[in-house]
Amino acid sequence: MRESKIMKNSKIKGFTLIELLMVIAIIGILAGILIPTVGAVRKQANIAASKTQLSNYVTAITMFKGEYGYLPFVTGAGDTTINLSTPAESERFIRTLSGRNPSTGASVAEGGNRRQIAFHSFAESEFFISVADAVSDTQLADRFNNTNIFIMLDGNGDGRVNPSPSGTTPRAPSNPLRTVATAWVEPDESIGAPGYALWD
Secondary structure, X not given: OHHHHXXXXXXXXXXXXXXXXXXXXXXXXXXXXXXXXXXXXXXXXXXXXHHHHHHHHHHHHHHHHHHHOOOOOOOOOOOEEEEOOOHHHHHHHHHHHHOXXXXXXXXXXXXXXXXXXXXXXXXXXXXXXXXOOOEEEEEEOOOOOOOOEEEEEOOOOOOOEOOOOOOOOOOOOOOOEOOOEEXXXXXXXXXXXXXXXXXX
């Protein structure tokens, strides 16, 4: 008799169906708020890392000028734009600034780098990754795997460049920039990659 009284007084506690549905709904609302925020933070982190990559290229070009007394890749008296989206130009850029053949690792004197100085060591994260997950050793890309990288050099020696990206992203600066080199990336809509520039 004593056991039956104890069993009557102790109730099994648990969540009701309504309480469970409320918890699930709250979790769903929080996930709906947080998931886009995490995506935006990841995008901004990739843009920051890519801008650092571009800044390193500009620094390497400046070091080249300090060593040899002239800018590499300059072809005329005006500003020179290097379009790294083409594999041949990208490979020439790598060979000149690293002093190495990217395919074999052998030293090369290209683009005026006759002493074969490594002004920049290209990391694997700076190269294009194909659909088959193969890393190209001759095609540069940003953290979004976008190859639309452009670098403008001061070809006439006035200490200014006036970049003019095509399209509206990134926006061209309103005045010429006081620098010997700058860089930008134009968007690639096919892979959802944004455009940005060092002057932003």
